[in-house]
Amino acid sequence: MEAIRLLLAYAAHCGFKLFQMDVKCAFLNGIIDRERFMWLNHLVYVDDIIFGSTNEDLCADFAKLMTNEFDMSMMGELNFFLDLQIKQTAEGIFIHQEKYAKELVKNFGPECAKPMGTPMHPNIKLDKDEHGRDVDETRHRGIIGSLMYLTSSRPDIIQSVGVCSRFQSKPKESHLSAVKRIIRYVLGTIDYGLWFPKTDSFQLVGFCDADFVGDRIDRRSTSGMCCFLGKSLIVWSSKKQATVALSTAEAEYIAASSCYIQFVNSEGQLADIFTKPLIEEMFCKLRTELGFLISSLFS
Incomplete structure (x- = not known):
C-alpha cells in the first residue's frame, strides 16, 4: 500500500493520469539446461499493472504493445485497486475505501447504531480485564483484521485500532465495546479518505x-x-x-x-x-x- 500511495502522490504532483491493465497469465521465462518436471494444473498467476504518463498517447502506445505481446487486457483509467477507490481529477487524486467501509459496517456494525464523533473515548484505558465477560474470539479477531485493512486509507483510526489489536487473545466485553465504537465512528465517516493535491x-x-x-x-x-x-x-x-x-x-x-x-x-x-x-x-x-x-x- 505504501508503494501505491507513493505512486499516486507522484502522479498527482506531475499531473498525469494513471491507467490499469489486467495480466491474465504470467509465466517465468528462461533457458532450461536439463529436464524438469512440474505440476502445471492451476499454474496461473493473475495480477494488475498500473502505469501513467503526462502524455496519454504514450500510455495508449504502451497498452497496445503489451496487449500484442502478452495475454492482457486494458481496463482503462485507474479507479479501483486492492479495495482502494481512486478518483483522479485535474486538481489531484482522492483515495478512499467507501465501498469496503460500507461492507465492514454491514457485517460487523450494531443494528440501528448511532454514529460516534471519535473512534475512541479520550479517557479510556484498556487493560486485560481478567474479570470481564468473554466474547467470541474468532469474531473479535475478524473485526480487528477488517479494521486494520481499512487503515490503508484511514490514518484517523490507526491509533484506536492498534490499541484494540493488543487484546485479540481472550477478548472481553470491554474490548469488544471499544471495537464497536470504532465501527460506529466509521459509520459516520464512510466517505473519508486521503487527498493528494497537485x-x-x-x-x-x-x-x-x-x-x-x-x-x-x-x-x-x-x-x-x-x-x-x-x-x-x-x-x-x-x-x-x-x-x-x-x-x-x-x-x-x-x-x-x-x-x-x-x-x-x-x-x-x-x-x-x-x-x-x-x-x-x-x-x-x-x-x-x-x-x-x-x-x-x-x-
Missing part, C-alpha cells in the same frame, strides 16, 4: 511523537509517525515500543529512530520512481532534520 512542493517531511509509559499492562510507550511527500500523506503508523523507556526523552528518541528507519526503507521504493539526484536531495534534508531532532532531545 502542488509544486515535493519535499519529504516527517513528524513523530510518543507518549510515555502509556500502556497500563507493561508500561511501554507508543510511537506515532507520519510522512508527507509534498502535501500528500503517504506513510503513518502507531506502534507500541519494544522496550520500556525510562524517560520522556528516551521515548521520543525511540520514536524518532523508528521514523528514520521507516524513511530509509522507503528510499528503495522512491528510487524506483524518482531520479537519483532528487532522492539524494530529499534524504539529505531529512537526515539533517532528524539528526537535529535527536540531538536536541539530549541537549
